[in-house]
Amino acid sequence: MVVCFVCGNMTAGSNVTQLFSRSQRTQQTPFFPFLEYHDPAPGASPMGDDWSVDACFVCDALLAQQWESFERGRMPIGKRLYWLKRPSGCEIRQPVSQIELEEILNEHSRGNLDDYSDDEGGKSPESKPQDPPDDTPRLICYSCGKSDKDCPSMCPVHCKPSYEQLRTGVPYYPTVLDTDKSPGSKVVCESITFLCIGCLPKFPPEWHAVQKDFLRQESTQSVLPRIPLPEVVSCYTCGTDVST
Known part of the structure; x- marks a missing residue:
């Protein structure tokens, strides 16, 4: 051994x-x-x-x-x-x-x-030119045409009620597709598009029927006992007496 x-x-x-x-x-x-x-x-x-x-x-x-x-x-x-x-x-x-x-x-x-040099007499290979960065916008607002390059806050919105919209718990915006489509914007599956944060408030949201029933339900009200406080307290910042 x-x-x-x-x-x-x-x-x-x-x-x-x-x-x-x-x-x-x-x-x-x-x-x-x-x-x-x-x-x-x-x-x-x-x-x-x-x-x-x-x-x-x-x-x-x-x-x-x-x-x-x-x-x-x-x-x-x-x-x-x-x-x-x-x-x-x-x-x-x-x-x-x-x-x-x-x-x-x-x-x-x-x-x-020579094992660690290239076949051209030890000359280092010419560096390949790098491709220029891709500045093509990926998302276009359906309403105003702004891109995600100009407005980073781009929101996906549902234009029709669907299971996916119901599952994610978000409203849908049925009037979006009634407006003119901006060049370059896309509609996915004929129901999902993108709006910039400035255009989103222009369209009224709607809720799925199941969501409406849920929102109409009365929420459970819990009443906590009031914590006893002195009748007058002093403001921490300015020192003014405040009645409770």
């Missing part, structure tokens, strides 16, 4: 894989420079002279998947952040110097600089 350098789990020798911290020039093998600054998991063998460590199948698959994702996105080596499982107590060792760390991280980038 072999202990995984990364997570510390025991794994059969036949399932052990090699992870490298330096670029292998002879083959397209993933490499992970951060391994040089991690202590081996308890019981795991230290990093070999060829910059390799023993890893279980799970850690190898997890890191390889992240590597492939970074490669597809052409992420520079020095900017890659990996997620991995580490046993408790294993801290990251600080590099001998910042220069050494930067050299390790940039080693592969220097050797494969």
Whole structure:
């Protein structure tokens, strides 16, 4: 049984894989420079002279998947952040110097600089012109023709009694469709349109028959006992005596 350098789990020798911290020039093998600054998991063998460590199948698959994702996105080596499982107590060792760390991280980038440039001699691709913002109004007042660009307070109104109008508990405005339709305004399902807040009061609202019956019902009246107050109190603002 072999202990995984990364997570510390025991794994059969036949399932052990090699992870490298330096670029292998002879083959397209993933490499992970951060391994040089991690202590081996308890019981795991230290990093070999060829910059390799023993890893279980799970850690190898997890890191390889992240590597492939970074490669597809052409992420520079020095900017890659990996997620991995580490046993408790294993801290990251600080590099001998910042220069050494930067050299390790940039080693592969220097050797494969062309991998991160386009096919036109490393020239950055020309930026595509952005489409101009769409200023087309989405809503037009049925009555006056103002758009939601000029009048943000645009109200949807029902022009006929319907289940939806009854369900939402709002009135309908039967006289709206009797007026001339403004250019660009819309009537949805032949019963719903839009009015700006200035035109809405021009049209009298009507209620569904069921709503009228409900509104005619006498509401329950609750009488609360009067809270006793002194006969004269002083105004908090001006100090004038007020009779209660």
